[in-house]
Amino acid sequence: MINITDKHKCCGCTACVSVCPKDCISMLEDNEGFLYPVVDSVKCIDCSLCEKVCPVLHPLKNESEPLVFAAINNDESIRMQSSSGGIFTLLAEYVIDRGGVVFGACFDRDWNVVHDYTETKEGLAKFRGSKYVQSNVGNSFIQVKTFLDAGREVLFSGTPCQVAGLKNYLRKPYLNLLTVDLVCHGVPSPYIWRKYLQETVCRVYGIKKNKSVVNLCDYISDISFRAKDRGWKKYNVKVIYRNGKVEMMPYFENPYMNVFLSDLSLRQSCYACPAKLHNVQSDITLADFWGVDEVYPDIYDDKGCGLLFIHSKEKLDFLFRMNCRLLHQKLDIVVNYNPNILRSVNEPINRKFFWAVYCSQNLQVSYLITISKFVFMRIIRSIFRCL
Structure with a gap:
């Protein structure tokens, strides 16, 4: 049976839960807010299916070098609604036009990030844009298999x-x-995402900080992590409230994004990701082409340009018929501008201390980056004292 003794070795994908024939595995939240599988040993029949499908225990290799393209959707309105080049929408529309189903990450009514599906082009809007929170996959894997076995075409994104x-x-x-x-x-x-939203709503609506806001849908009407109102590279975190107020903050000033980009709030498995480029199992990988202004200054307009990595060349010829601009790239060039393509981020040396302080003191998210800076300086000072 699956037994998580080292959280660095569980990415929370839910494959083990989905495959269990006895429904004896549940995903339970730990003190950091991440979901991990827990087995009911009484119901378990020791079939070991949960271990066999684990992508960390049994990673699959992808030895082929991908084809790489800079990619821009020619529909500017879709591109402006998207995080980078708007290519996901084109892929999804292709599948829906063929009677298919599209799965992706979206917000639920209370602004948690979950996986869901749509069978219409209108339903694709909820999947556009980055969601910088780990999504709850739920029973999406089982739903995907049901559609596939029924002969439907399926696009799964995640x-x-x-x-x-x-x-x-x-x-x-x-x-x-x-x-x-x-x-x-x-x-x-x-x-941390839930706490940030609670604190933000309390501040905007003048609610006492110690009061829990139950239904966030009553207060927030829209959220964008990557609003392009002031450009693609200097994107903003944008929140629209039901009282008419709009908050738009540069990502480098937003407390939630600061904690995320400091790598302190990441799942522990992310520091040794088992699914970087040469281990990916997808047909296509999407990314931001952050260096497009230097590589192709003539097409750069600060409205977003994506990268398209094609891993399964034999069944993706339709890409070249899409309503987009594709420019062939070299992998080593684009990696220089986006190192996350190949490498995991390093685990901060102060991560344990950070979480211990945060959980024990129940501090506001706006204080978190202050904690991280304080801890970093404390470590530096201790090093110099030992010299």
């Missing part, structure tokens, strides 16, 4: 570890499945 988990869970190739992942910095804590 983080590389979620796609790897799905592929291991399915245990056989499906010609009617298109998988799309993204170059991932790491997934932040849903717990």
Whole structure:
């Protein structure tokens, strides 16, 4: 049976839960807000299926070098609604036009990030844009298999570890499945995200800080992690409230994004990601082409340009018929501008201390980056004292 003794070795993909024939595995939240599988040993029949489908215990290699393209959707309105080049929408529309189903990460009514599916082009809007929170996959893997076995075409999009988990869970190739992942910095804590939203709502609406806001949908009407109102490179975190107020903050000033980009709020498995580029199981990987202004200054307009990594060349000829601009790239060049393509972020030396202080003191998210800076300086001072 699956038994998580080292949290660095569980990415939370839910493959083990989905494959269990006795439904004896549950995903339970730890003190950092991440979900981990827990087995009911009384119901378990020791079939070991949960271990066999684990993408960390049984990673699959992808030895082929991907084709790499800079990519821009020619529909500017879609590109402006998207985090980078707007290519995901084109892929999804292709599948829906063929009577298919599209799975992706979206917000639920209370602004938690979950996986869901749509069978209409109108439903794709909820999947556009980055969500810098680990999504709750729920029973999406089981739903994907149901659609595939019924002969429907399916596009599943998610983080590389979620796609790897799905592929291991399915245990056989499906010609009617298109998988799309993204170059991932790491997934932040849903717990910190919930606390940040609670504190933000209390501040905007003048609610006492010690009061819990139950239904966030009553206060917030829209959220964008990557609003392009002031440009693609200097994107803003944008929150629209139901009282008419709009908050738009540069990502480098937003406390939640500061904690995320400091790598302190990431899941522990993200520091040794088992699904970086040469281990990805997707057909396509999407990313930001941050260096486009230097490589192609003539096409740079600060509205977003994506990278497209094609891993399964034999079934993706439709890409070249899409309504987009594709420019061939060299892998070593684009990696210089986006190192997360190949490398995991380093685990901060102060991560344990950070979480211990945060959980014990129940501090506001706005104080978190102050904690991280304080801890860093404390470590530096201790090093110099020992010299």
